[in-house]
Amino acid sequence: MPWPNASSLAMVRTALVTLLSHYRRHPGQLAMLLVGLWVASALWSGVQAINASARDSYARAEALLSPNIERLERRDGEPLAYADFATLRREGLPVAPLIEGEIALRDGERLPVLGIDPLSMSAGRLGSVSGNLSKSAATASKTDDGDNSLNLLQPPGQTRLAPETLASLETSLDASPGARLRTASGARLPPLVVDAALPPGTLVLDIARAAELLERGTRIDGLLLSPGARATLPEGYRRTSSASGLSPGQLTESFHLNLTALGLLSLVVGLLIVHAALGLALEQRLGLLRTLRALGVPGPTLVALLAVELVLLGLAGTLPGLLAGLWLARVLLPDVAASLEALFSAPVGATLSLPWHFWAGSLAMTLGGLATAGLGMLWRTAKLDILALGHAQPSPAQSYRRHKRQAVLAAIVWLAALVLWVWPAPPGTPRLIMGFAMVALMLAGSALCLPVLLAAILEGLKRWLKPPSPRATLARWALADLQLQLPRLQLAMMALLLALATNLGVAGMVGGFRLTFLDWLDQRLVADLYLRPPPAAHEPWRDWLETRPEITTLLERREAETRLISQQGERPVSLQGLTPVPALTTRWPLLATRSDDIEAAWQALRDGEALINEQLSIATGLSPGDTLTLASPDGPFTTQVAAVYPDYGNPRGEVTLTVERLITRFAAPPGSLGLVLAPGLSASDKAALRQTLTSPLPTAGEAPAPTLIDQQTLHRQARQIFERTFAVTQALTALTLGVAALSLFTSLLAQARERRTRLAPLWALGLTRTTLLGVTLAQLGGLALATALLALPLGLTLNGVLIAEINVAAFGWRLPLHVFPASWAEALGLALLVALLAAALPAWRLWRAPPRQLLEEFNAA
């Protein structure tokens, strides 16, 4: 574009004002554009804010204690102590001690405490262990490094905590940086120092202060070995994998991918509105553009001016959208944080913490979306034929051609989705990404062919109606009119289709999952009470419980960690030890067994074989009858897989053996005891038993009281976790539906004036306004209903894909397909409601329009 001189500058300004004046005359379109952008960017940035906050928390947790760090333990099983640390250090091993515990503050709040030795962490090349407490030389200057680690040590020391933790303490304890909190027992903590690099919820102290506060004496809880340290350990020590071997970031990846997919869907739906609004604004300005060109505004200038308009609109819509997204994220984050914590033990701060790239990314995503919608407009402007007559409406022939093109495109997209489903994914492609790609193609294909289908339905109905009766004539007119409206409404209908289908699919998946999950929970929670005695008093407790008449069965359960050895390498798995007595085996659910003999599978377990959970089976391909090798303290332990069991809510692979084997082969520490009570036990007996179980056992010396939890509480907790996990999903799908409704509403509002021009002749022919109103509502209701009917099979397919592909890839469990006809009816009703609500305002305005106004329509003609 040639740079304008002074006079052409005035021309440019006039042209821009003229272009923008369109929105003054059609504020509805401006509102539609801005709302579309606002909603699209709000939902997208909201989801991204949640993801970014959570990832930030994971990164901080990993920076503090990388999940790849190996830990050491003594071969003789004795707890680690200072002497072990000193001995290993003097042997040249880069180990660092760790104390983990919990302190009670003065107000009763309990906080996890991590005691570290910054000196051995940094100097022992354990750079990644403690985040900025000892940054590696490559990333931090040496002096900064020294600052951080030595300040922790230097009297009076420091209590480091994340800003979120401080914020939560501020409200309860009036804490501020530099303040010294007091514990319940009166000891003073070192002054508080905010460290944004720490994960939320943990206090980090020098190990000396932590040992003092937690009264550890010479005991320590862990010895960390720096990664890449020499392979041979001194006799008497061995490596243990850290708790999971998987970082929270890895575990929760699928969770966040799910959220991202939903956010993307919202973005697309929002952008459909924008697309519709821009198309409308261009069509109605075609005459204006031609006039401007005829008056001498160069084509490139016009295109540039429209681009400027786009950018202005984009910023005006996106920036409030970002703010709304932040608000949304703030509302949803506590739920997300709670479910991530419960599901994956991943610490996530309940307050937002956003990196810069979040802002840039959100802005770029929405503006990029706007650009794709606006490019078409710019292209058509650039190719504008000054001499052509303005067609506000495409001719039927044009529509037909476009529908044909759209149908072909839809078929291709559907085919691609099918190919993705059938074709084996190239190795290395994450299955989840493939799943989402398939869903995206499926949805896109359906959205593309929706107008074609709707047009075909209208055409069919029109042919089916025989003309003679006046009512049929009116109906034929209504259908023909609807055909004309379709290009305007098609994008809104696509949005409705996508929102409805997603709602159906997600509701079906969540509902089905809920049924399966609760059923499974009932089967798994065999015992009435679950008791966890203090490790030292485990034996006395078990002996005592075995003598109690009110307890019919004692179900001991232990846990351990090990590695599964296969040709592909080793992977960490958790080990579970069960007591396979009939009380348990008759209820415990199994998915697959050899030759479908459940009793035989349990017998095989008693004989030393293993059960594996579904996640492990899917991840490794192991199935009943296969051989399985686990690393055990005495060398590899090889056995057969007897059965696969469902294990919902567990992100990790798990192997189940009998509890005896876990004790003998894996030296599993004492775990919990499930108590099956005698039937018909009176309430007072139960209360007395509970009383006994929550106090220390007299014969167990000074061991503290065990922790007791009953089945109902466990059940309730599990349900809560479940509901919270899907609360966000459901909120997002509901919001998407809201966006679709908004899209329809704004489309209708935008074409309201034009509708009046069309309806005025009918009114003049003698039709009452009430009839016209009825016709209008029936048209829209019918269209929405047809869309909803088309959304039903799509939603069902989506449900199926979510269960068979996405869930399996994301969580590692497969669910039976549950169908909820009630939710179909609900979807149809919703579609109708949405359409009628959207049509209500324009229809009401038409109904209220004075006859004079309707007559005026003919002046224009």
Added chain:
Amino acid sequence: MNRHSPKRRVITRLPRWGRVALVGVTLALLLGLALLAFSPPQTPFNASPSSSKASNGGFAGLGRAAEGFKAARPGEPLTFPTDHGAHPAYRTEWWYLTANLRDEENRPLGLQWTLFRQALAPPGASEGVREAENAAATGTHRGEKTDENTGESKRSSVTNPWISNQLWMAHAAVSQGEQHVVAERLSRGSPPGLKGSAGVRATPFAAWIDDWQMISTAPGTLSSTLPGTIPSTLSSTLSSTLSSPADGLSQLSVTATLDDTTRYRLTLTAEGPLVAHGEAGFSQKAADGQGSYYYSQPFYRVEGEVTLNGIAHRVSGQAWLDREWSSQLLGEAQQGWDWLSLHLTDGSKLMAFRLRGGASLQSRDYVSGSLIDADGDLTPLGPDELSLTPLSESSVAGRRLPTRWRLEVPGQELDLTISARHPKRWMTTRVPYWEGAVTVSDADGQPRGEGYLEMTGY
């Protein structure tokens, strides 16, 4: 406060003690380095390298007042083997070994092994960081009896082995040609009664941090006290007492593992006596009397194995061990130092240092040194008796450092040119400094020996 009066007297008598003071200044500089290395810049007695160049507290805060610590002052005799161990009543201390070696192909190879001790709080506050602030406030900690081996108070119980007032830091380096491998270790002090990851024991002598060790392999040790009251007879007394082969430092085994591919194991045999610098071991570091205790073993013959970047070498040569402790080393305006230890071809040894001061008269550069003859007789060199002049600079690690020097001792007819074997000897440790081997030649360009140069505060 009565401790200040002896210092005042020292100042008035400075002309007579000038030579002694020079030696002391060198020691102070070294101490300063150690302090700097340990010190987090935000804490009051530790200044960051940048701020240390300013005049507040000197390099590494070594010029700061040593509230709660014992002050090094002249007149206290050195006592062995006790003084080989740690002195927790003083704030800073080090065991500093540098070696000029040659491999089987007669290529020169330099080597360093250094252990620093730094007190986080005065000894009375030894129950741990919690009490440190209270103790400092009340001053009740003075005169607390401490365990010489670990630097911990007896009062400190083993119920919490992590509580320690002592920080230990070690540096090791191996250099040959372009190669310069540096490593650093840190640890807190050991609890009383438990062998921890770092510490120094006087008898039998052992200094260690992790698997880096300097251990006495002498058949037996002899306890001795140096009278040290008469400066003029000091050196001969020292040499007769200290040359005893039974001394704890007379035979040492020194090991360090720098990384996966670089490590060394050396055997050191003293072929001469210990020498006390300055005034019977008190080395003045500033005009107002601050100083340190400083003695050396410059007569080590070394045999051993060095693996440098995966290539093993049999090495032999000579080494120099410095022992120094103090609570306040530098004058307030002193910024850093240049220190030299030289093995001359005639068997004599030369130590010299320059404390770089500010502009004021009180804080001008302070030069001092010691000339030790082959028998171990020490001649202190005062500021008027030697001069140390930079000849040319090299660009190292983004800084300009003098890597060629002229050292003149007119009274001994010495005019030596000292050149770094390689300018790239920057120690990339927490507190960075320059430390590397040098060659010595006389005015005619004839080789006169070799040694080590240290430059801090640049």
